Amino acid sequence: MSGGFNIYKQVGKISVFFALFFLVVPNPIHSESTAQIIEKVDTLSEQRLTLQVEVDTFAAQLKFLEEQVAKTNLKIEENNKLIIENQEKLEIEQKKLSENLRAIYEEGQVSLLENIVKANTFSDFVDKNEYLNFTRASIKSTADNISAIKFKLTKAKKELGEAVVQNQLAKATIEKQKAEKETTLAKVTEEEMKIREKFALRLTKLGTGSPYCKTDGVSIKSKYSLFTFPTDCGYISQGFGNTEFASIDRAYNGAIHNGFDIGVNTGTPIKSIGKGTVYAKGTSPSGGWGNWVMVKMDKVKVDNKDIDFYALYAHMVLETHLKVGERVDNGTITGFVGGTPDWAPHLHFSLFISSSNWSDGTTGPYPGNVVDPLDYMDIPISTVGTDWDPRYAH
Secondary structure, rough: OOOOOOHOOOHHHHHHHHHHOOOOOOHHHHHHHHHHHHHHHHHHHHHHHHHHHHHHHHHHHHHHHHHHHHHHHHHHHHHHHHHHHHHHHHHHHHHHHHHHHHHHHHOOOOOOHHHHHHHHHHHHHHHHHHHHHHHHHHHHHHHHHHHHHHHHHHHHHHHHHHHHHHHHHHHHHHHHHHHHHHHHHHHHHHHHHHHHHHHHHHHHHHOOOOOOOOOOOOOOOOOOOOEOOOOOOOOOEEEEEHHHHHHOOOOOOOOOEEEEEEEEEOOOOEEOOOEEEEEEOOOOHHHHHOOOEEEEOEEEEEEEEEOOOOEEEEEOOOOOOOOOOOOOOOOOEEEEEOOOOOOOEEEEEEEEEHHHHHOOOOOOOOOOEEEOOOHHEEEEEEOOOOOOOOOOOO
16 A cells, blocks of 8 residues: 555554455454444544644744743843953053042041142142042032942843743643643654554455465456456555545645555566556655556557556565667566555556646646556456545446
8 A cells, every 4th residue: 555654564464364365353343343443543533633733833822932042042141241350441441440539538637728828829729629529429419320230230140040940830830731731742642543454454354365376366347458467466555546544644735546456465466558668666655655666558448538647556565677669578577566564465557648638738747647547457366355545436
């Protein structure tokens, strides 16, 4: 199942059940209807998303507080620098103050009469007296400045210290709330994953009771019998479109299942559905496809139109031995079924059509747009228990 989530790693390791095709094991999972399972998953998923929003909100608040703490610490550093700078200024001002006080003190020891006598002129006396008055005013101004600077710096230091404490308390509270939400989120997520795994296990077991090979059962005719089937045996475990799995699990990011899956043993040969040229290939993890190869098919006519199809074979056990540009014939082995670390062994097959021939003119993320492959090939293997989209049922 291409594009599956890593949460199904445990399911992916249950590879042995594909070898037990004819073993029917009672499973309590079947006691619940698909609708009940979907309802449970949707409820838990909604809770998980709500909790995740709350956790993200707390994380954003913590980030904001950390930024505030950083700004406050920067202000504290700047304030400390100002304290040092102003302490130096205070020392200079205190030195001036001491000199001025000494000058006034010395002048205070001389009487007014003596100052008048010592002065050469009365003007000299007035100038000196004005100087002393200015000195007294300077002393008062210096004292006021010293007091104001000390008050301002002390107040700033106190406020910044309080801000740091408040931010730390707020951070501790939010961290506690975030941790509590994360614990709840982990529990809800775990429960949701368990239900998803049960559903995936249910899907993989549905068809194990009646797989068969070509000529062993009834072959279902397709709308256009243009290509042959890519395997000789197995059963179709998931069809094309908005399947139950795609719906319950959002496995394809809201998109449809863009092909079909064949439950089959590891090492089963994968055969080219027709003549074509190797277009591209990739290796695990390759966006959920594992090891894969894509073949551009030779043009075929559909409703009197020449169409370019691209066939994708995914989840191979090894990288394909084919080279890009190499020609393949109908029935050429393109690789062998393997699986992925996330899923039990199966082949995922998709068929793409060139965008230039797509009726609505839209294009997809691949060489063209995906189509239901089973519209273009007969089905020679079992479809019992297939997870179909009813709109594409065959």
